[in-house]
Amino acid sequence: MAGARQERRAEPVTADREIVISRVIDAPRELVFEAFTEVRHLSRWWGPEGFTTTTRSFEFREGGEWDFVLHGPDGTDYSEWIRWLRIAPPERIALLHGESRDDPNAFESVLTFAPDGAATRIVMRTVFPTKELRDEAVEKYHAIEGGQQTLSGLAAYVTDLARKGAEG
Numbered sequence: 001m002a003g004a005r006q007e008r009r010a011e012p013v014t015a016d017r018e019i020v021i022s023r024v025i026d027a028p029r030e031l032v033f034e035a036f037t038e039v040r041h042l043s044r045w046w047g048p049e050g051f052t053t054t055t056r057s058f059e060f061r062e063g064g065e066w067d068f069v070l071h072g073p074d075g076t077d078y079s080e081w082i083r084w085l086r087i088a089p090p091e092r093i094a095l096l097h098g099e100s101r102d103d104p105n106a107f108e109s110v111l112t113f114a115p116d117g118a119a120t121r122i123v124m125r126t127v128f129p130t131k132e133l134r135d136e137a138v139e140k141y142h143a144i145e146g147g148q149q150t151l152s153g154l155a156a157y158v159t160d161l162a163r164k165g166a167e168g
Contacts, residue, residue, distance in 0.1 A: 019138065021147040022123040027158040029113045029120040031165075033090035035158050036060070036111070045157035046070075048146040055078045060086050065101070078091075099128075105133055122151060 027033050035041040039058040046053045050073030059065045062084055070078040079099050086094040090113055098106030107125040124147060128134040137143035 014127045017128045017134045019126045019134065019143055019147065021151060022121060023128065023151040023155060024116050024119050024121050025155040025158060026119045027162040028118070029115050030090045032120040032122060032154070032158050033113050035154055036093055044151040046150065047153070048149040060084060104164065105129060107133070124151065166167055
């Protein structure tokens with residue numbers, strides 16, 4: 001009986017509020033991590049397919065913020081805001097993401113970057129304040145597909161950078 005209780009406790013208490021997306025990217029970990037550190041990189045790959053990004057302000061440091069607008073393919077603009085909570089190069093980034101600095105529905109994401117041979121495995125674990133907000137993000141805003149598309153854009157961008165670097 002004690003074993004059954006421990007198994008239940010092993011289930012993350014945030015499981016019903018989480019989205020976890022991962023991808024192996026054919027580029028060195030340092031390069032994949034660097035793609036998050038400078039706005040010149042982020043503006044080239046951030047967001048789902050068909051979206052573009054305009055940065056209002058950007059400071060990549062713990063406590064720093066990125067204030068930006070995502071422009072949807074249908075012409076809709078989405079105000080976005082990120083605060084970098086913890087940065088451990090080239091292994092981990094924790095961030096708070098919402099529509100604005102005072103967004104009560106902001107969610108936390110932790111990105112981990114692990115070597116996978118010569119490639120990098122990136123895992124994006126997002127925890128929403130409530131199950132309902134997670135479900136809304138998945139159903140209304142297609143957060144899983146959007147996250148997968150964002151990591152695909154990152155993969156294409158850094159793979160191209162790595163190839164150009166190898167060519168000299």
